[in-house]
Amino acid sequence: MTPSRTQLFLAYLRIGLTGFGGVNAWARQLLVEKKGWLTDQQYAEALGVGQVLPGPNALNCAINIGTRFHGAAGAALAGIGLFAGPMAVLLGVAALYDRYGQIPLVRAVLTGIAAAAAGMVLGTAIKMAIKLRPTPMLTATGLLALVLALLRVPLPLVLLGLAPLGIWAARRAAR
Amino acid sequence: MSEDGEIGPLVLAFLALSLVSVGGGIAVLPEMHRLVVEQHGWMDSLAFAKRFALAQAAPGPNIMVVGLIGWHVAGATGMFAAMLAMCGPTSLLAYAVARLRQRDLPWLRLVERGLVPIAVGLIAASGLLLAKGTVEEATLALPLAAACTVFVWRSSRSPLWVLVAGALYGALLL
Secondary structure (H helix, E strand, O other), X not given: OOOOHHHHHHHHHHHHHHOEOOOHHHHHHHHHHHOOOOOHHHHHHHHHHHHHOEOOHHXXXXXXXXXXHHHHHHXXXXXXXXXXXXXXXXXXXXXXXXXHOOOHHHHXXXXXXXXXXXXXXXXXXXXXXXXXXXXXXXXXXHXXXXXXXXXXXXXXXXXXXXXHHXXXXXXXXXX | OXXXXXXXXXXXXXXXXXXXXXXXXXXXXHHHHHXXXXXXXXXXXXXXXXXXXXXXXXXXXXXXXXXXXHHHHHHHHHHHHHHHHHHHHHHXXXXXXXXXXXXXXXXXXXXXXXXXXXXXXXXXXXXXXXXXXXXXXOOOHHHHHHHHHHHHHHOOOOOHXXXXXXXXXXXHHO
């Protein structure tokens, strides 16, 4: 199913504005689960490309998905939609934070939201891993990426080291 | 806050950062910290950590923290300048690759399939690193993060519930 340009823009506007704690979990929920515009595999591939390229991965992913449906116009609509809402909110938030950021209740609420958001990111990763049903070799590649990132190995090194392994595993799986 | 003279260095710093920012906003956090705190001295470590938490709590991509740093350095102009520097050039690259993807090249499909598990592993690592940060701030954040993980994993309800619960839990217990 292909969304119209307006639908695409509105979807990304919504993803940006609802995207607390990072937008990838929300993007997947809306585009795959609610709208059915993409399968889990297609979304994961767009996100994978977005992560490997330099730049904000949510934006790269949006440009990828926008291009898929409506070329250059789609890329621009998805990217602008993604950032329009959050930029407006951020202007207000920055000003408010300068004034009220030190109040204990504000700090406690922010910590609670941050912890919930962390769980959200983790839960989404588990969900994706299960739905993709990877082969053992692909699973091992993913787990290695997890461990190396936790060990704070510089990201370019993680990618250089694991990309060949992942591609090899994908080739074996395709046979 | 500093004056307009800082816009140039701000733009250059985030342009450079954007080009090595493979893996997204959370993954480049240590490098961003090095630039903003150690190299340019725009703010101290604590102020940096708080701005990241704020960007997490506000809606939008994690990279919005760049906007908050820009705001701190040079107000609204700084916010837009920093975000454009961080997002502009890499967007063009992403578009070029997106066009390439549309040709449905077999080797590119294979590369993508191989990268998917790495992407998922990196997302999981980001979640764990973020959870660690909040648990260091308040131990009681741990059961909250764990419960939210299970909720998002097992249910297909809107993740907004998770954040509302997090805000309430924070107000009452943290």
